[in-house]
Amino acid sequence: xxxxxxxLKGLALAAAATAVPLPALxxxxxxxxxxxxxxxxxxxxxxxxxxxxxxxxxxxxxxxDQQKAEYIAWMDLAVQRKLNSVFVQIRPTADAFWPxxxxxxxxxxxxxxxxxxxxxPLGFAVEEAHKRGLAFHAWFNPYRVSMQPDPAQxxxxxxxxxxxxxILPFGGKLYYNPGLPEVRKFCQDAMLDALTRYDxxxxxxxxxxxxxxxxxxxxxxxxxxxxxxxxDLATWRRxxxxxxxxxxxxxxxxxxxxxxxxxxxxxxxxxxxVDPLGSDTNGGQxxxxxxxxxxxxxxxGWLDYIAPQLYWYxxxxxxxxxxxxxxxxxxASGTNTLLWIGQAAYKAGDPAQAAPWQDPAELSKHLxxxxxxxxxxxxxxxxANDLRADRIASISTAVGDHYTRPALAxxxxxxxxGEGPRRPVVAYALRRPAGGVEVRAVATGRDEPFQFAVFRFxxxxxxxxxxxxxxxxxxxxxxxxxxWVDPDGKRGDHYYVVAVDRANRTSRPSNGFRVL
Numbered sequence: 001x002x003x004x005x006x007x008l009k010g011l012a013l014a015a016a017a018t019a020v021p022l023p024a025l026x027x028x029x030x031x032x033x034x035x036x037x038x039x040x041x042x043x044x045x046x047x048x049x050x051x052x053x054x055x056x057x058x059x060x061x062x063x064x065d066q067q068k069a070e071y072i073a074w075m076d077l078a079v080q081r082k083l084n085s086v087f088v089q090i091r092p093t094a095d096a097f098w099p100x101x102x103x104x105x106x107x108x109x110x111x112x113x114x115x116x117x118x119x120x121p122l123g124f125a126v127e128e129a130h131k132r133g134l135a136f137h138a139w140f141n142p143y144r145v146s147m148q149p150d151p152a153q154x155x156x157x158x159x160x161x162x163x164x165x166x167i168l169p170f171g172g173k174l175y176y177n178p179g180l181p182e183v184r185k186f187c188q189d190a191m192l193d194a195l196t197r198y199d200x201x202x203x204x205x206x207x208x209x210x211x212x213x214x215x216x217x218x219x220x221x222x223x224x225x226x227x228x229x230x231x232d233l234a235t236w237r238r239x240x241x242x243x244x245x246x247x248x249x250x251x252x253x254x255x256x257x258x259x260x261x262x263x264x265x266x267x268x269x270x271x272x273x274v275d276p277l278g279s280d281t282n283g284g285q286x287x288x289x290x291x292x293x294x295x296x297x298x299x300x301g302w303l304d305y306i307a308p309q310l311y312w313y314x315x316x317x318x319x320x321x322x323x324x325x326x327x328x329x330x331x332a333s334g335t336n337t338l339l340w341i342g343q344a345a346y347k348a349g350d351p352a353q354a355a356p357w358q359d360p361a362e363l364s365k366h367l368x369x370x371x372x373x374x375x376x377x378x379x380x381x382x383x384a385n386d387l388r389a390d391r392i393a394s395i396s397t398a399v400g401d402h403y404t405r406p407a408l409a410x411x412x413x414x415x416x417x418g419e420g421p422r423r424p425v426v427a428y429a430l431r432r433p434a435g436g437v438e439v440r441a442v443a444t445g446r447d448e449p450f451q452f453a454v455f456r457f458x459x460x461x462x463x464x465x466x467x468x469x470x471x472x473x474x475x476x477x478x479x480x481x482x483x484w485v486d487p488d489g490k491r492g493d494h495y496y497v498v499a500v501d502r503a504n505r506t507s508r509p510s511n512g513f514r515v516l
Contacts (some may be wrong), residue, residue, distance in 0.1 A: 036371070038469040041504065042407035043305075043340045043378025045085035046387055047139065047264075048074055050108050051092035052147065055384040060111035064118045067109070071121075075128050077388055081395065082403035084475070085135040087204050087264075087380060090122050091191060094145040094160065094176065098122035098198070102190035104155040114155035126198050133451045133477035135409050137202030137260065140191045142244060144208060145174040159186065170217045178210060178240045179222035187244070188251055195256050201502065202260035203252055207309060209241045210291045237291035246302045258503050260412055262305035264342050264380065265294040267312070267324055269331075279327040283319040298337045304412045306332070307380050309342035313356035314365055322369055329373040336413040338377050341370060345381045349391025364398040377410045405469035408453060411504045420505040421449050427481075429495040429513040437489025437515050441497040442481045445507075449478035449499040453506065456486060457494045466498060466509050475500075491515055 048055045056074060057067045078086055090097040095106035095113060098120055107113035109121065122138075129136040145160050146153070149169045154160050160167040160174065166183050167174050176183045195203055211217055213234060223233055230236035245263070252261045270278035270285045277295070278285075286292040297303050308328055312319040325341070332339040343366060347357045356362055370376045381387055387395050422445030429439045441452050454474040455466060465471065476484050478500070489495075493515045499507040 038405040038407070038472075039377075040408055040467060040469045040472065041377065041410045043085060043338075043380065043410055044081075044083040044403065044407060045087055045137070045340070045378070045380035046078060046081070046083055046384050047380060047382045048086055048088045048384045049092075050089040050097065050106070051141070053108055056088075057109060060108060067117070067121065068119075068124060071125055072128055074384055075132050075134065077384065078134055079132050081387055082399055082406065083134070083381075084407060084409050085137060085201075085380075086129055087137040087139045087202075088125055088129075089139040089141070089206075090125070090194060091138075091140040092144070093141065093147060094158070094190075096122075096190075096194075097125070098194055100190060100193055102159070102186070102193055104158055114157065122194060122198055126200060130199070130450075131477060133475055135201040136199075137204045138191075138194055138198075138200045139204045139206060141206055141208055142187055142191075143176045143178055143210075145176055147173055149174060168217060168219060170211050173211070175211060175217070177219055177222055178244065179219050179226055179237065181226070184240070184244055184247070188248060191248075192251055192255055195252065195259060200256075200259060202262065203248070205248075205263040207264055207266045207286070207292075208290070209244075209286075210237050213289050213291065234288070234291060238287070238293055241291050242293060242296070245297050246300075249302050258415065260304045262303050262307060262338075262340075263294070263297070264307040264309055265292055266290070267308045267310045267328075267342070268319060269293075269295040280323045281319045282317075295331050298331050298335055301336060303337050304414070305338035305340055305410075307340040307342050309344075309382070310366075311342065311344035311347065311382075313347075313354065313362055314369065315356065316354075321366060325369055325373055325376070329375040332375045338410055338412070339375050340378045340380055341366070341376060343379050343381050345386035345395060346383055348386070348394035349389075358392065360392045360394050360397050363394050364401045367398055367402045378407075405472050406453075406475040407469060407472075408451070408475060408500055408506070409504045415503040415505070418503060418505060421445050421447065421499040421501045421507045423508040424449070424452065424497050424499045424510045426495055426497050426510045426513040429489070429493070429515050431489070431491060431515060432485065436485050436487040437493065437495070438483060438485050439489075439495050439497070439513075440481065440483045441510065443478070443499060445499070447501070448480060449507075450502045450504075451478050451500040452476050452482055452484075453498040453500055454484060454486070455496045455498070455509070456489060457496070457512075458492070460494055460512055460514075461496055461509070463509075466496070466506075489515060 096103050104114035109117040126136045227236040266286045268281050268283045270287045272278045286294050310324050312321045314321045347353045425442045427440040455471045456473045457471050494512045497510040
């Protein structure tokens with residue numbers, strides 16, 4: 001939205017009067033492998049959940065200032081943990097964290113469904129993320145209507161009250177019926193409203209589709225009306241979910257083609273004992289239990305990325321992380337679907353979990369294993385509370401071992417061939433009396449870069465030296481011009497800056513500037 005971008009620019013310009021407050025990172029290679037070359041591009045995300053107030057807001061009825069302060073603290077944590085993306089749940093239960101014409105205000109904000117929280121949480125959330133150079137992925141639950149079973153407790157204007165035939169109870173909750181075409185279109189419309197009105201970088205589904213593979217979820221009437229030609233209920237249900245996924249891809253690309261569209265499914269598609277194409281596991285199967293053909297979506301090219309939740313330790317008997325990583329890598333290989341791994345930060349150090357989760361290095365070992373699979377281009381951590389708690393130092397260990405350099409988010413393969421931003425200019429790189437080097441970069445193109453990537457070399461850089469992160473010292477939020485202080489900079493260092501656009505495409509490197 002032009003007005004929102006104007007506000008954001010004003011905030012960024014005000015910040016440009018001082019050095020951008022993002023620290024340089026340590027210059028050593030990974031402590032696990034001195035020969036390791038850190039990638040220039042890597043998804044580093046975290047999920048921020050709103051349902052039942054898991055993360056944000058932490059409870060219902062907080063004041064506007066309290067809600068804003070909590071969210072800002074999450075954004076600052078993302079920067080502290082060297083992340084570059086946040087996945088924020090803004091439609092947890094067929095409700096909205098923005099003034100939606102389709103569904104009521106979320107009661108997770110105020111305690112009362114439909115009550116205006118007094119500000120625009122989504123607009124605020126996007127701006128605060130972008131001010132820090134973080135990509136904002138809007139996280140939606142597609143079908144869940146309520147965490148309780150009584151339709152009478154929904155807001156009087158809720159679509160589920162106006163169309164009682166749209167919703168079904170199961171397991172003490174309410175769901176939209178995925179088998180009704182009008183429901184599918186409505187859910188898409190409700191989610192795309194956020195995409196068309198806000199400066200969002202990604203549209204993200206979680207792992208909940210049909211809540212069960214039994215007839216206890218009573219969609220028999222919809223099956224009788226729409227299931228002709230399908231051999232059984234399960235096949236028809238899978239078809240309905242396939243339509244939601246494939247149609248969302250088409251509609252996202254029509255409305256905002258630069259936006260990343262993806263899903264974070266449960267980690268097992270099918271077990272090999274059931275299907276020879278499945279993984280060497282023995283756990284719940286998304287294909288059968290949730291009617292979600294996650295492997296098929298990748299092979300058919302319906303997603304920009306998939307982020308399976310591999311919430312098991314290395315060597316776990318029913319579902320071994322070290323077996324699932326190569327399986328998913330093989331699924332993604334040769335496709336244009338990026339593969340990111342959902343990491344179980346919530347299990348590390350939890351005394352209720354098995355012994356391997358009491359090892360501070362377990363999560364770090366996951367990322368080490370990922371390195372052997374080039375199809376994997378990053379990770380998303382669940383959830384934000386656990387990244388903050390850092391029980392047994394599991395998170396700081398993984399960050400210290402693997403996030404030794406900043407990283408740009410990956411470029412979607414379908415956007416990689418687009419025109420990148422114009423080459424910026426380094427106006428100066430000067431030693432400061434207090435120590436370090438101040439670098440000033442200026443954009444030259446018509447469009448304001450989303451980020452600037454700052455490189456520091458001991459000598460003049462060769463043209464091919466910008467393909468990895470060995471010399472990347474900072475990624476700072478974009479503006480017409482930025483100033484950034486490198487506390488480790490010294491006389492004789494050479495600085496270069498690369499502009500980064502919203503699709504994470506990069507410009508040619510700027511002129512080099514040697515510190516005198």
